[in-house]
Amino acid sequence: MSADFQHRHAAHCESGTVANLLNHHGLPIGEPMAFGLGGGLSFAYLPFVRIQEMPLIAYRVPPRAIIRGVRKSLGVHFRIERFSSMAAGEARLDALLDQGQVVGLQTSVYWLPYFPEDMRFHFNAHNLVVYGREGDEYLISDPVGEHPVRCHRDDLNRARFAKGMLAPKGTLYFPTAVPGRDIPPKAIRQAIHRVAWSMLAPLPIFGAGGIRGLARGLGRMDRGKPDSLRLVGHIVRMQEEIGTGGAGFRFLYAAFLQEAARPAERPALGEFAERLMDIGDGWRAFALAAARMVKGRDPFDPPALAEHLFALAAAEKGFFTELKAAVS
């Protein structure tokens, strides 16, 4: 069985999945609005949390925070289910699909065979939509893919029940009550306020302070150690490669601010969007400089990269201070 589902290509898996599910349930919402209402933008640098030998660096909020934020802002109810056994999770998914339900899933990236080989890493908080099944093949709308794909039952089961950090435990979800199409202006302003507040946290691991913390770490780095270049590449991967819409979600959030200006009743947000696009260009310049050093086209110069990051930290601090004032 397959439901009539419209696949739409998105930059990021969680905001794309939420937006596409809500559209299916009659709430016209784009990825930027879902990302913004979910308060998706962030920055975190946790040098003491190591994943695959690299420190945790994120340009976004933790997994599932976007769903939670959208739920809160819009008053949408999602039913979220987790399973203790693969058999139970598989049976429940099949039953929902047979009822014509379109279902969001949390999965591992590594075990999805339709992903390009070089993009398959052990990240357990990927999101996608299943909209039907034909025999042992699931019909999948993966928002970061251009087109819908198919995935065999055994592969999807493995991806849904991968173990380790952020283990999905077969998590599936679908909206049960979707309110009208009007988004309350206050909800949008509050979502922006939350992001600005967290970006200004007075800690060296989150927000603008986290960017400064990372810059300090980069500046202190021993350029002779092979791990140093690996860290530089890792930063750029987290910023660009893993479905961020460019510049570590800054371009995506700018799209949201632009769209939000009218419904939030704050026309100035349009100018903030422009400014954030410029900050995003700064992040892209940093990524390019870093990648050239990784490739050996430019000499490896950690202090120069650190300078880039200090400038970006200062720009974001100023930006979010004013943004916070604009929505207060």
Place this chain on the structure above:
Amino acid sequence: MDVQDVPQDGNATLGGHRKAVYARGAGGAIVAVESAGWEAEEIVTLQAVDVFDAYAKAARARVVAGQSSPLEYWMYARRMDIATFAQSCGVWRWRIRRHFRPAVFARLSPELLSRYAAALGVSPETLRALP
């Protein structure tokens, strides 16, 4: 970034896929655009892939030299480090490291071998040897 500046470098790492990137279009509206990739991304993706390829290659050499077991090779071939692998199969790290010793690995119980094999997505027979 403006729409006409969105890189279309045709990254090999994307395997022919395109990704969505947000950029400023004509009239200033920020929209999603298909991108065939950016070389800067390709460089860092390949760097991350190469790290695990190099680990797997080194492990293979150790297995051939009788200094390690195929378990170590397969772990790296599946792009896992020992922390990730320990979490995926639910076995302590020191125990896994012990099973990297060829003599200990040869005596492994069928239960533990299938547990490792399941976490790595291979059959127990495949796990016993190098590919």
